[in-house]
Amino acid sequence: MSSSGTPTPWSYAFIRLLFRFVLKIFYGSIVVEGTHNIPKTGRPCIVCANHSNSLTDALLLVTSIPPKDRNMLRLTAKATQFGQRTFTSWLIESAGTVPIKRRKDYVEGSVDNTDIMQHLMEALELGDAICLFPEGMSRYHPTIAPLKTGVARLVSDVLTRNRNNPDFEISVLNCSVTYMHRQHFRSDVLVSFHPPMTFSPKTHPELLAPIDYNNIRLLTTQMHEQISSGTIDSPSWDLVRVAKLAARIYAPLGTRMSLGDHVRVVRAFLEAFKAAEDGPEVDGEHPEEDEKTPAETAELAQLRLDLRTYQDQLARWGIKDDRIRRQPLPRHTILSRIIVRLTWSLCLFSISFPGLMLWVPVFLTTFYAVHNFKKTGPIFDTWDEIAQYKLIYGLMSGLCVWFGSAVVTFPFTVVTFLLVPALMWMTLRWLEDAVSAFRAFSALVRLLLVGKPTLRAMHVRREDLHARVMRLAVETLRLPEDSEAYFARHGGKEKGRVRGPWESGSRYFSIKRRRKRDWNETLRLYDVVDYPKE
Known part of the structure; x- marks a missing residue:
């Protein structure tokens, strides 16, 4: 077994770098937990994750695993995506991805993945890491599908092939991927790597052939429990x-x-x-x-x-719970805040306008592509690929805008080549703050329309709900009683933990990313709280 694994192909390194950049634009925050659990290069590893966002899931795993820990992650994809004259097909094939045949794609013929499994076992014996999605297919659904036993059977086969090597070990690294809103621009993503499940012929003889299939099912169940424990897994x-x-x-x-x-x-x-x-x-x-x-x-x-x-x-x-949490504001306070929010929103939209001209072709291209794609099938079978379409079409149209601007502005191409991406990024940052200010303005206007008596009655209703929720949280779920104080001390750094007015202001105007107050936030003029019908 090699200690260095398969060398990283240049195309894989290029794709990893390219889509790390693209994903950071599309998603507001990509928070990765548990990277210390990733087995180092040279140790056979199967990375398994829930699968709800098609190709985007694989790209997230590729970009979330630090290159210093693993030089590459060998991906798998459905065989129907290979051999096509499309950018997506080239992308998949050039990254060393292995085609997997699915029964649903070959209804009239037999499905034989024997050669593919042989190839994966040989890669593992070289010390590589391979990526498998044990649900078997991507789907837009709130719950994780029952896992197929392919990963457990692969572990068993590899251990059996190396049963005479007492030093051989293979790890199953389960990962939970949680999208706040998987297909919406500037939403947030959590990638959580769990402690690896490590197997060897000496410690797990029950997985050696001839094997009791109950042991395969038990391992699959343990994988399902670990993956679902780190994400929002719901029946509805x-x-x-x-x-x-x-x-x-x-x-x-x-x-x-x-x-x-x-x-x-x-x-x-x-x-x-x-x-x-x-x-x-x-x-x-x-x-x-x-x-x-x-x-x-x-x-x-x-x-x-x-x-x-x-x-x-x-x-x-059209308002948030936060507007009901406190007693209704006086009318003059609401009016003054309306003026401030509207003014700030208009200012930000104004300075964003020149850069928006560069973004318009990107937005229109992705909107047209996704609009047509949605017509091809039902929600559960198409919405899982919306983010993928937005990423690919957004990347292609963005590159066209970038290089097109450089060509049109000749002989100042060198300056334009650097200025255009910088302007587009700053426009995006200003636009995020402008949209947030406009949402606040809209909510304040709605507060006026609803009226203080109705809001006061709603506040009383909310107080009752708060008491019942807190009782459930503290007495049953054993959550901290004072959530704001607890998470201010232990809440991490990803969401603007600030110490004083100066740091608060600098974080708000940060070029790197917006300091969100709400992980549910997206780049939309309204809050996304509803989901598709069951």
Whole structure:
């Protein structure tokens, strides 16, 4: 077994660099956790992750694994994407990706991946890392599909081939990928690498041939549990929506918590509501102290219903929970803030206007491509590829704008070649702040339209929900009682942890990225809180 693995192809290094840049533009924040869990180059490793965003998932894994830890990650992709005269096909093939045949793509013929599995085993024995998505297919759905047993069988086959090598080890590195809004521009992504599951012929003889298939199923179940433990895995979009609202009530807007903490808090509430939906266990798998009484189950179900009704009303008004959290503002205060927000928004839109002329072809191209693509199939089978289409078409049209500007401005091409990408990036930063200011202006206008008596009644209703959510969080879920104080100390650095007015202002005007107050934020004139119908 080589200690250096397969050398990194130049095309792979180029693609990794290119899409690290593209992904950082498309997504506002890409937060990576657990990189210390990644086995070093030369140690056989299978990287497994949930699969909800097509090619974008693979690109995120490639760019999230530090090159100093792994020189390359050998990808796999459905065989139908190979051999086509498209940029996507070239991209996949030039990165050393291995084609996998799926039964759904070959309904009328047989599917044989024997040669592919042989190739993957040889790569692992060289000390390479390969990437597999054990769900078997990408889909736009709130829950992780049951994992197929291919990874566990591959581990078994590799161990069996090396059963006489006592030093041989292979790791399964499970990863959870969580998109706040997977297809929306400037949304956020969490990539969490879990502690690796390491196997050897000496420590896991039960995985050597001849094998009891129950051991394969057990390993697959353990992988599913680890992957789902780090992401928002829900049986319905409605539960995701309610859990996010409960998390926002528990840790209100502006709480300085990392994206990882935010996802874990949402998941804690989600698991509580799922337990209430499933009802009490009757098979004896859970200890009695974890079982809920019928009264507790009914209380959770009622809380879920009340939270949904509350969110529906907020969505109709077009305002956030944060506007209801405090007592209604006096009319003159709202009017003064409306003027400030509108003025600031117009100023930012004004200075963004020249750069927006460069962005318009990019936005129009991606909008047209995605609009046509959505017509090709149902939501669950097409929406998982929207981000991929936006990335590819955005990249191609952006490059055309960049090089086209350089050609048109000859003989000042050298200056334009450097100035255009800098102007486009600064325009994007100004645009983010302008859109945020406009959203605040719109929300304040709606507060005036709703009226103080209605807002006061809604505030009372929210106080009741807050008390019930806090009781669930503290007494049942064992979350910290004072979320704002706790996460201010432990919340990480990704979301503008500032110490004083000067640092706050410098972070707000940072060129690198916007200091978000809300991980749910995207570059849209309205807040995204609703999901596709079930």
